[in-house]
Amino acid sequence: MTVSDLSADLAAMMPDLRGRLAADVRLADITWFRVGGAAQALFTPADEADLAYFLANCPRDLPVTVIGLGSNLLVRDGGVEGVVIRLGRGFANVTAEPGNRIRAGTAVPDVKVARAAADAGIAGLAFYRGIPGSIGGALRMNAGAHGSETKDVLFEARAVDRQGNIHVLSNADMGFSYRHSSVPKDWILTEALYQGRPGNSAAILQEMEEVAQYREKNQPIKERTGGSTFKNPPGQSSWRLVDEAGCRGLRVGGAKVSEMHCNFLINDANATAEDIERLGETVRARVKASSGVELQWEIIRLGEPLPGCPTGEALAEAEVL
Known part of the structure; x- marks a missing residue:
């Protein structure tokens, strides 16, 4: 077609x-x-x-x-x-339910779920204040921050499979691991039900404010970025490995490694998607050469390049600005 x-x-x-x-x-x-x-x-x-x-x-x-x-x-x-x-x-409703639970459609921004929980005096979801994106992505990638992960608070989720069948998934059914769930890739997650615990609204809002202040101080949240670029290897921090490989501020075309936080790539000069992916692959290659660690992308890459252009590891450059 x-x-x-x-x-x-x-x-x-x-x-x-x-x-x-x-x-x-x-x-x-x-x-x-x-x-x-x-x-x-x-x-x-x-x-x-x-x-x-x-x-x-x-x-x-x-x-x-x-x-x-x-x-x-x-x-x-x-x-x-x-x-x-x-x-x-149609997937953007969020409501508090009895038993310290929050129900949210997967189009709801993570921060909105944190706020709804705080307003209802439900503790345990304040960490979502520090995660950009929506609940659908949080479920798919077991999003986490500040010592908590989605797997710690999810009670169940709903999904529609490729044949149009609706499924209700328990926490165990999600197959959570670090920044990953094993839900079939062609299932579309539509709703989440979270289990929190009793809390004090003022204390939760204060916790959220501290999360927000940390992000503003330490992450380039006002830039055109995709959030954390690489998963943290076991026992190590991606940003530190990137920094030690000499990649802080590294540039390819209109894309640059953030000087504020080395695990963020930013589009600061009309970058193309190829600029950003090439920069990421170049960083991966340099980290592998300097430390032996092979960083894994946390950012999801979709679609096709322009005709005749490479993708993935073939983009890595030996010499860049």
């Missing part, structure tokens, strides 16, 4: 679709790095039932990709083939 055919054909085969389906949507506008190509088609479902209907009727050979708020994401310059699904208002 061509770009124009895809969204029209999908709409024709799904007459009861209620969400928004658009063709050739520029993804740079909705990612924090502000780089990358277009989605062949972008679908924003109305709610979980609409998402299930879409997936049940979507051709099985059509690539389907899910994105959230775009905080921990690098979309390559050639864009994303097939359908990109972005959950919106």
Whole structure:
């Protein structure tokens, strides 16, 4: 299917679709790095039932990709083939429930869940104040900060599989490990139910304020960045390894390693996605050469490069500015 055919054909085969389906949507506008190509088609479902209907009727050979708020994401310059699904208002509710629980749709920003818990006097979720992005990404990557992780507070989650079936997953079903869950990649997480503990709202808000102050002081949160770039190796800090490899301030094109925090890459001079990925791979190569440690990307990279351009380790440069 061509770009124009895809969204029209999908709409024709799904007459009861209620969400928004658009063709050739520029993804740079909705990612924090502000780089990358277009989605062949972008679908924003109305709610979980609409998402299930879409997936049940979507051709099985059509690539389907899910994105959230775009905080921990690098979309390559050639864009994303097939359908990109972005959950919106139908997945943006957050409520406090009896028993010190918080229920949130996966489009809810992490910080909003922290605030809802604080307002309800529910402790245990303040660490979400320090995590950019949405609950969907937090579930998928077992997001954590300041000594806590998603696995510590999740009670259960809901997901829709590629055939449109809805699943309820326990904490154990999620298969959590460091910055990872084992939920099938083609399942779309739609809701989370968190289990907190009784707390004092004022004390929780103070904890959140301390988290916010730490981020502002130590991380380039006002820059165009994707958050932490590399996972911390066991017993080590990625930022320290990057710094010791001489990569603080390292630049490739319009992308630079943050001088404030070496585990952040920033787009400070109209970078392309290739600039950012090339910089990341160059940092990985230099860290491997200096310490023997092979850093793993925490940022998710999606899509294709421009025609004839490489991706991944082939991008690493021996000499850069």
